[in-house]
Amino acid sequence: MDEIRVGDAERSNALDRLGTLFADGYLDVGEFEERTGQAAVARTRGELSMLFDDLPAEPFTLEKRTPSEVELDEKLAAKRRMDTAIYTTLIGGLAVYLVLEIGLDLDYAWVVWPVVGILAAAWYAVFDISDEEDKILEELLEKERSHRAERLKLAAERRKKLGK
Template sequence: MTDLEMRAADQDRERVVRQLSEHLATGRLTMPEFDERVSAAYEARTYGALDQLLRDLPREELARPAAASVAATAPRRKRDHGVWASWLATSVIVLFIYLMTSLGSGEAGYFWPMWVIGPWGLLLAIGTAAERLNAPRPTQG
């Protein structure tokens, strides 16, 4: 079975309708052409049928299920790495400041870095966990 013979999902149909709307807005399609293609998009059962609706229009490739899940994880991992690296760098800086002021005064004092490190780290952990729970799962094939 080729990719074009695979069954399309509702989100695939919606993606094509959004692309058709953009082409209507830029003047590549007339309103009757747009209406005809939108109706056909909602009736389409396969990627091939959806591809035919966009064949004469400039566009990006339709994302196939396996490719879409892999492509979606790479930017998220880079972003996760960046926000956690920022948190770690800031944590090291505030801890260094706390240690230097404590050594300079000769007493430990109130541990104020917990108000910088704790809430920010907790929010990052919750956000990262929520993204991973909602991430698309790779299909087994």
């Protein structure tokens, strides 16, 4: 099976996968450029598959994490859920306000805003995140997003150079 020729679709899929692995931090820039160059000119399945021999099929999670690493991961997940809840509350509040103010022409539609504010503040208690933790977690999430975006940008530029 390794000697079966591959087409542009297989090479493109390999480049996509290498880009994802690069963005996730499994490859450094040099390895990424070398492997994408090989993927772009690969002729057989064997040539493509050897590019992934030392890479995980799926993202790897460490079995033995310290309690502080587990706690940080849990807090980051809670922060993401809390942000979603707050944004949903704000958007829902805006929708209710518009219906009451414009649709029903109620004079007391403004009451929605203090209720939305109280609900938004309550999410911090529900998810057990203090203001100080929120700031730190937001910085960590922003660094994570920025780092991943930069690596994805490099991956896209490499694809353009390869003409794929």
